[in-house]
Amino acid sequence: MREYGTVVSNPEGPCTRKFSFVIKKDTIVRKGQFVDVPVHGGKLIGRVNDIFKSNRYFTRPESVEKYESSRPMDEIFPVKNWEYLVADVTPLGVQNDDGKFDEVTFPPSPGTKVIEPDHAMLAKFLGLDENGLKIGKLPSHDVDVNLNMTKLLQKHLAILAISGAGKSYLVSVLLEEILNRKKEDGQIATVIIDTHGEYLSFADDPDYSDKITVFPGKDIRIGLSELSTGQISRFLPRLSGVQVRELARFLRQMKTDKKHFGVKDLIEKIQEDSKVKAATKDVLVSVLYELMETGVFGATSYPSTKELTQQGKISIIDMSSFVSSKVKQMIVAHLSQNMFNDRRDAKIPPFLLILEEAHQFVPETAKVENAISRGIIQTIAREGRKFHASICLISQRPIQLSTTVLSQCNTQIILRVTNPYDLDHIGKSAEGITREVQNQISGLRVGSGLIIGEGVNYPVFVKIRKRNSKESRTGLPLEQAAIEFSEKIKQNKEDAKSFM
Numbered sequence: 001m002r003e004y005g006t007v008v009s010n011p012e013g014p015c016t017r018k019f020s021f022v023i024k025k026d027t028i029v030r031k032g033q034f035v036d037v038p039v040h041g042g043k044l045i046g047r048v049n050d051i052f053k054s055n056r057y058f059t060r061p062e063s064v065e066k067y068e069s070s071r072p073m074d075e076i077f078p079v080k081n082w083e084y085l086v087a088d089v090t091p092l093g094v095q096n097d098d099g100k101f102d103e104v105t106f107p108p109s110p111g112t113k114v115i116e117p118d119h120a121m122l123a124k125f126l127g128l129d130e131n132g133l134k135i136g137k138l139p140s141h142d143v144d145v146n147l148n149m150t151k152l153l154q155k156h157l158a159i160l161a162i163s164g165a166g167k168s169y170l171v172s173v174l175l176e177e178i179l180n181r182k183k184e185d186g187q188i189a190t191v192i193i194d195t196h197g198e199y200l201s202f203a204d205d206p207d208y209s210d211k212i213t214v215f216p217g218k219d220i221r222i223g224l225s226e227l228s229t230g231q232i233s234r235f236l237p238r239l240s241g242v243q244v245r246e247l248a249r250f251l252r253q254m255k256t257d258k259k260h261f262g263v264k265d266l267i268e269k270i271q272e273d274s275k276v277k278a279a280t281k282d283v284l285v286s287v288l289y290e291l292m293e294t295g296v297f298g299a300t301s302y303p304s305t306k307e308l309t310q311q312g313k314i315s316i317i318d319m320s321s322f323v324s325s326k327v328k329q330m331i332v333a334h335l336s337q338n339m340f341n342d343r344r345d346a347k348i349p350p351f352l353l354i355l356e357e358a359h360q361f362v363p364e365t366a367k368v369e370n371a372i373s374r375g376i377i378q379t380i381a382r383e384g385r386k387f388h389a390s391i392c393l394i395s396q397r398p399i400q401l402s403t404t405v406l407s408q409c410n411t412q413i414i415l416r417v418t419n420p421y422d423l424d425h426i427g428k429s430a431e432g433i434t435r436e437v438q439n440q441i442s443g444l445r446v447g448s449g450l451i452i453g454e455g456v457n458y459p460v461f462v463k464i465r466k467r468n469s470k471e472s473r474t475g476l477p478l479e480q481a482a483i484e485f486s487e488k489i490k491q492n493k494e495d496a497k498s499f500m
């Protein structure tokens, strides 16, 4: 293994919380790199926290200024030979001689050699799993970041970053890994709520298309006759207790009369009724008209949970055609409630529900009537792991995302986040995010991220791997989109001319 340097003694250490080493000449050591140093009874694994340069020729400003005003100091003295690099290390843990990992209870001795850790040992120490989902590499070591699927997903995942930082790209990498899993390794069903149609490219990619089903927004239906009063009243949060009771009575009547019925049938039934008070009738009819206008309510639901959740496959709910946030929330509430119920009854396979723009569906502060899907997503976040119903929340506005849900996401992958309020919100919902880590998050570049929580044993920075699947057209550079638009206009004009 590569030698990095030698532990030095200074007023602050070595101690169990930190130590420093002088970097060997012509050796490159970077901030964030892991190191290995022998200690009593095993080897200590630490992370380089910072690197300092020192040169005793330049310690006294008055002498530097005097010399430099006559001749450059490097012409007078062998200054280059006296430049040193010192790395500060935060010890993370110890691998005992019996191979087990433990806390740091003993510092390394000054003079001990610091080396690069063995890659297999480092992967094990960080909690990576050879057979896990490969999302990238450690930034400074040739070690694959393979995340154990159970540890990553069972207790839910959140992917947080500013717009354009690479959240959807990372999700695509995860989807590739999920799709590549063999039957004998365990295949889950995946459902994506695709608010901008960013994942449709998977369906056009010959390597993946046979495992992808796209459900266009216009085809999705919430089957009224399959809903309980509780489910319908969730879509109608403004109804009073009396109005809900009346609605329940009509629903019961409809269910005994007819197997399948739509909103129109229900409205007619209410209008025909002579017992209900006129005021209640008016309210019920008016709110049901609003439901009908959305166009998503029908007699039966489509797709069914069975059509949606197939092992080793991905279902994309293409919501790009919807404008109304309420309609999108109704669909998410309906699908996720049914999926959760059927998973609890073991009617469908273990699943992962991926929610793009999660702050729209599980807002922190919105009123109940504007947060139709919040309740059920919170329930899945709280109880889902017992039934192998997992969620992955993606958001560029963590501060608007329900803290209850965010704190149930036991693993978080954070790409670049710059807004201090968002950073603070993330810090509150996850352990191990110190001020130092927050600074590093705001300096991350596209393609790099930080994994924290159950998915790994220690916070791990990762360089996300390149995706193999076809990239979405929403990722086109601005110039390219503008060129394509002018070409389209030109083509249209030429077509019109030749037609004339």
Ligand SMILES: Nc1ncnc2c1ncn2[C@@H]1O[C@H](COP(=O)(O)OP(=O)(O)OP(=O)(O)O)[C@@H](O)[C@H]1O
Residues within 6 Å of the ligand: 161, 162, 163, 164, 165, 166, 167, 168, 169, 170, 396, 446, 447, 448, 464, 465, 466, 471, 475, 476
């Ligand atoms: N790991 C990566 N390697 C190479 N390119 C990347 C990587 N991650 C992201 N990109 C590029 O950066 C751009 C933005 O990525 P992406 O669409 O995933 O961002 P986003 O966080 O989902 O943004 P938004 O919040 O607006 O949806 C894309 O064009 C993508 O190709």
Ligand SMILES: [Mg+2]
Residues within 6 Å of the ligand: 167, 168, 169, 198
């Ligand atoms: Mg995106």
